[in-house]
Amino acid sequence: MLTHLQRLEAESIHIIREAVAESERPVLLYSVGKDSAVLLHLALKAFHPAKPPFPLLHVDTTWKFRAMYALRDTVAGRYGVDLIVYQNPECIERGINPFTHGSALHTGLWKTEGLKQALDQYGFDLAFGGARRDEEKSRAKERVFSIRSAQHRWDPKAQRPELWHVYNARTRPGESIRVFPLSNWTELDVWHYIRREQIPVVPLYFAAERPVVERDGALIMVDDDRMPLEKGEVPQLRKVRFRTLGCYPLTGAVESSADTLDAVIGELLRSTTSERQGRVVDHDSSASMEKKKQEGYF
């Protein structure tokens, strides 16, 4: 009998192969986080002994953790895949950042707009993402193959029924498809798989002494000197780690002593808060993710 991870892995590989067979120009959205790492690992397995027939795309905001850039820059060489880094030129020109422009505008322009621009510029008609249904309530209802209009909008009421292992990946000109091979994985599954397959992840997931300041109840790591400190604010060295990774000024750390994979998983098993709690960007309203997705956020 197959184990749980074997079943999940096989299902994801099937989804990846099906998506590639049914699209003209697929791309894998690589965010450097743990889910992206698993997704890339599965893509390598899906086409073994050939290379995955699509590039990776990193929609960069220039505000990610330095450790994320360090890992990202080793990926292309390590796996022999193409990596495209895209930065929204308008954001560069206007110097969009979370401190002066706020988290909503920052995320909207760098990530949502940047993603749309990159997909349009390269003509990608299908994009793999690492989203999982257990992350968030509106994700629980999204299909594995999720269609986007020419304006990259998601219409939750016009989703295609998905039966058995049959996926309808057909698009009209201008439309594109987002494909989520990890739909049925949980956070624990992801960590278990990383452990079993020894997949390299950003060290920020493991506890270490890091300089942080406390803002609005979140521990924000001072990752570089671009972060303006408020009056009297002094970064403190605390032993912290991250459950999710994004732009460092928008990602809250948790105090933790879990500095190994097993300790991280042990902590997860004992955890009483959900994964997305550390994301400042989700907190605006309980329907905020659904709203962002309709606007084209991944």
Place this chain on the structure above:
Amino acid sequence: MTTVPDTDVGRYLTADDRKTLLRFITCGSVDDGKSTLIGRLLYESKLIYDDQLTALEEDSRRVGTQGGALDFALLVDGLAAEREQGITIDVAYRFFTTERRKFIVADTPGHEQYTRNMVTGASTADAAVILIDARKGVLTQTRRHTFVVSLLGIKHIALAVNKLDLVGYRREVFDRIAAEYRQFAAALGLTAIQAIPLSALLGDNVLGPSENTPWYDGPSLAQYLETVEVDAGAAGGPFRLPVQTVIRPDLDFRGYAGLVAGGTVRPGDEVRVLPSGASARVARIVTGDGDLPSAEAGQSVALTLDREIDVSRGDLITAGAQPAGVADQFEARLVWMHEDPLLPGRPYLVKLGSVTATCTVTHLKYGLNVNTLERTPAATLAVNEIAVANIAVDKRLPFDPYQANRDTGGFVLIDRLTNATVGAGLIEFALRRSDNIHRQALDVTKEARAAIKGHRPAVVWFTGLSGAGKSTIANALERELHALGCHTVLLDGDNVRHGLNRDLGFTDADRVENIRRVAEVARLMVDAGLIVLVSFISPFRAERSSARALVGENEFTEVYVQTPLEVAEQRDPKGLYRKARAGQLPHFTGIDSPYEPPEAPEVRIDTGIVSVPQAVARIVAQLRATGIVP
């Protein structure tokens, strides 16, 4: 949440990984307490995090229906639109784990979209939880849910008799409902039924036994879900591998990749590739983790074969001694999932496993009333309706009956223009006709026949509202072409309806058949080498595009005779608009039946500014440009 010390994480994960998986679906109508039950299961399994609980407390106060107490339904009702309306719109998938098993719950709504969403959720489920409100007993929707569950091949059912607290936990209420349900389910061949007395709101018999039902000695819902035996299904059947893609890193390696959909395979096994029927032996089972000594249903692998045979995406690799069937005509059960009705004769795409082809429903044998199970006559199929139908496919497909294998016997239907998934089908059996009707190969070809005409064969297809001027222009064009020495024929809507199509009316279904027949006749005449002028209202894009697909590239010229409805109605040469407006002519295009204008016709004639001779000149110029008329 468990309390696993870090040193035991490895052991915990290994045990966790070996847990079996149960996929189940919950069915109930709006007020049966389904979301409350799932929310309760998640809550009691300690799968709700503190921050989610805080959000739930806030939401319960704000929009809850339990007077400020925790409203578990809010945990699962994900989309903002749903919260506002207080209903679940779509299928949502939830995950939870107990000491013994992992679960994926497909939560489906009970209101009007029930069938479509239930079929989706049930397609991958091993078991179903059917909720009944103890105060209401077995209702029409209970029968409907049970029928859909049985249709999709689910054999294990937990009958959750909910809200028992509201009938004083009385045993006779529970017994009466359970007995009535068993009798009904037996008629559908369902016998593995566990009835459970329940209060999702208060937690009775959800996780453990309840003190309020001392007369009940069966399992709680959680115990049932943890122990119900999952059938081996296709895993115990013959080997099946739908080929998704051919992996070719270099000239020496060809891996036929796919997810094993049935049985097991080992190197050395003889396999047969369908539809070609070519045989070979399996050389290697290749994966990203190295070669495997065997692969079973549910594994994604790539096979290499011991000899070079032609295998491509859409083929089915099967056990040599137990191959699947191959056919191009099937009897199937169809579930319609789209607001636009199914029209027999209209071409749709069919996707079965990894193969996509074009098909038409040739005959709707009968509809199935999901509430009474009665057979009903069916001319078309509306959303959420179910029917038994004959389907003809434009190529031979490898298949198994759905009852034998969901993955090689279940298909979806896709609209060719919108790409929407419009229906689902479950193959019952192949129709034997497909073995007996062979296409006769002819020695004298279309090209040879055309060569003695001095022009190329083609269809000129006029479409537009009644009274737009199609027949007038077509008639003038034929005179002009005849004068040029072209061999033409004019098929006019009114004339054909007096003969070939006199058995057809004006419903959408009959309009589709009307155009299908005329398109086939036009094709035969193109084969004969003629220039065929077709003058039909032909209101639907789908049929015009299928008429186009019947003939070769550049052999189809669509002429859109464009006249505003007011103008056509004013002309009203046959007095039809007057009758239609008076209600004497139902289904009249433009009045109470839609007209879908062409998106990119080869020629567009606006009769308000173009005269008939100008129109003819334009069409002739187009035919010259494409080399049809010299």
